[in-house]
Amino acid sequence: MERKESRWGWLFIAPAFAHLLLFALAPILYAFGLSLFRTRLISPEREFAGVENYTFAVAEPSFQNALWNSARYALVSVPLGLIVALAVAILVNQKLKGITLFRTIYYIPAISSGVAIAMLWQYVYLPETGMINSLLGMLGLDNKKAFLDDVGSAMWAVAIMSVFTGLGPRMVLFLAGLVGIPQELYEAGALDGATGWRAFLKITLPMLIPTTFFVVVTSTISALQIFTPIYMMTKGGPEESTDVVGYHIYTEAWVNFNTGLASAKSFVLLVAIVAVSLVQFRMMKSQLKGYSAA
Amino acid sequence: MRRWFGLLAMALSLSACSTDPDERIVIRVANWGGADDESDFAAKQRGLYEEFEKRNPDIKVVIEGIPGPGEYVPKMILAHNSGATPDIATLDASSSALFINSGMLMDLATLIDKDQEFKLNDFYLNIVDIARRGDAIYAIPNDFTPMVMYYNKRLFDASGVSYPQNGWTFDQFRETAKKLTKKDQYGFVFANWFPGWIMWLWNNGGDVFSPDLKRASGFLDSAENVKTIEFLRTMINDDKSAPSLSQAAAAGVDLFANGQAAMTVSGHWGMVGYSAAPKGPDGKPKITLADLGVVMLPNNTGKPVTVMYESGYAITKRAKHPDAAWRFIKFMTSYESRLVLNQTGIAVDARKDVSTERGKDPLEAMFLPIIPTCRPPYGTMVEGFEMVETQAQNAMDSVLKNGRDPKAALEKAAKRIDSELAKRQVKR
């Protein structure tokens, strides 16, 4: 019986696993092999380098800058995206007329083509004629700032864009979580005097921990991997203030053709992501324990 | 749903079959970009492909258009690396070092020697030299363009300013721009992309690289270059005879083509846009070719110089049908084909006979004295020159957009370029 079940289990995951081997694990192994060589895409020469690419990458100021930029981006965009999505989910989790319309509207930025969204948000941030600056101008405020060209604001501009373009999926996940909270909990809470804000803190938030966890982990991963908006909007500028690791690796591989070094950098990024995810797993686990004990 | 999906699959497979009923030789031709509603360049080009297929019933041409140069180069290199290159690659002078040095391209010398009909002497030989390495020739040039200063004669006349003359200096240029600046009109609009401003450095006695192409420090951050950038910054920030970059971005339009700037720097391709400029409220175009004048960039060295961008056709080493590919190139670079394409205003032709013919046009004639001052771009000598462009552009941006000190910005960029170049050695 046990044996038989084992065989069935493998049978069901076999197609996906074969796909994983072929299109994910094999390329990752290949990349790992590359990372141990001094090699360039445009030259047949290669030389075994051991960990040299890794030591070089970690010591390289521009790569450190990229790591720092990615960290900064994730630290801003993940919490901000989470809070906004939760707030919006609560807002649209009411039995109000036309609520589906609002949910639909909030999802639209997330379904948009990357090229189109990049063009639109370039407009949003344009000086003078851009959306934000037009509004500032209407209020008689300074409307000259080119948000994407300013070292101080470019990263924020991209992060804020991601809060809204990523709002849809996060909102839906939170909505699902909110709907999944049994109504009886609130009724019981009301008897103990937990209503309104207190009910939110005592019941809603704890019950949303699994959803929050899923959202935090997946959006941290994608924040640390961000590439397309940077490629389309800032090309890492101004002054490399938006040169995040994803874009940095892209230029290393596709502009400089330093494939060995780029592979090594991909693995540094992988280690960073796994480490961050593990820490998040730990933290969430202790949170969950705390609540089940209470 | 399922039925629709089946129909869709059928439609796609049918159309895939119907395009390939024959056993013609297929030659694949890669080029970049090419969406344009206003020039009929694309339509004319397509007409020529069809004409070629008609005259060569055994050959079918498949065009592989790749979005832009930023995607074209990596894609071609990857294709080369995996043995999937097309038969013909369009070669951009700016990335030719990379293409030639990576061993992607075939030496055309034997094909040229064998062919009695084809004469290399029909082309400007200095243009042919861009893809020549010793006796080997890797591409046949199509056309090229120097970067020039365009001016709007109508705006000059309205302000009573005399037209600029070849050999003018930076100071004369600055004064001219000031005189042409008034309400809703700028004297000059600065094209803020490195390939469009490297010549400013040269014309003030500066450069980007050491002569052996190994080092940017001491060259990109030279005192001359600092002065050049300060000069451009002064025009924008103090004279206000050129719009700030954010003003230009806010307009979202080419201010010169819009008749709001009296001078700008561009290649010959600029004319494609100027010949179909936006219309004003009176229904008349804001600028026409009759308004245009062309002059060299100003210089302070007594030796005017500019950069030349060029494109040509190359056959790849892995081409399955080099002879068919050669027939295609010969057709596309023939007098009759080039004359058709060149009339769209895209560039100066690499064929002497076509350029002479087109030079009868007074506007075209203004390009002729500039051609001898051309220098090929660094991309013909340095592999992956995009990296240098990015870093130099970063320096310019940090000065013009974020108010940094030009000297510090250039020093930073030069150091960075040197370290990136060092990284590129397989043996470190």
Added chain:
Amino acid sequence: MRQHSAVSWWVGALSFTLAIVLLLLFLAGGAYSINPDDLRLNLMGRLASSLLGLFGLCTLVSGGIKQGFSYTGMILLALFLLAPFVWMVLVSLHPSKTPIPTLDLIIPKEPAWDNYGKVLFMPNLPVSRFFLNTLFVTLSVVLGQLFVSSLAAYGFARFQFKGREAAFGLFLVSMMFAGPVTQIPVYLMVQKFGWLDTYAALIFPGISSAFTIFLLRQAFLAIPKELDEAAKIDGAGYFRIYWRVLLPLAKPSLATAAAFTFFGVWTDFFWPMLSTNSTEMRTLEVGLSIFKNSYGAANWPLQMTAAVIVMAPLLVVFLFCQRYFVKGVMMGSIK
């Protein structure tokens, strides 16, 4: 819907009337605000009274103060998110090559419909072919991915087997390794298979996804195991249980996964660009970027026209399935 309470009626009516009065005052006062600081204050006042008016109106219509606040917030957010899209459509109707219009000139005097003709019938860009390609590839990937990934999710959710945790871990790690670097080996492999420039290259790399497996496994775990047992007693095999019991119950999550995949594939750019060569095999997103490259930033109206053309099918598909999607997700649960 809550009953109209007297308090909320009064609050709504009062704030609405007050807002109208204030707005009129501010509008009238605008002429007297000569120095810039006064003018700025006046403009702020107009904004504040407009907001108050919106709140009053919402309260009146919805019949509750809390609802009034909710609607005000939701409307403002919706306006903010939709504004760029409305702008996109409006600018696409300005004549080609005109400067970016300021807000007071945003409505085109004579809509330039010919922009759409220009983009759709570009001599060397067969947009309709791009559209069919995109549709075919996207639907194939969505259907294939749902099948392959849900099978795996079933395996992970319902069977005990050796190496299960390790295998699942591998899927998770693969999700964390993204990089331009793996595109090189995938390209080499696809080339060896002879798939370059075919639909296979566009479809097969996406036919399974770790994210979808993760999502569907969660959904299957939430379905009580007793249902499986009941079906088993009725003589159903494992595949039948998966097909007849679990899949129908996981419909909401399948819808979510389908939507995530659909929009992801439809808007993918880099891989289609690398793996296809001929113009006939291009997808819309790659086609649009050819367009963006050719015009740089200097022709906003035509760029926006192209953006509308890429976005419109997405919107239509989304509006068609949103009811099922947004509602469906909420009925299921992802925990």
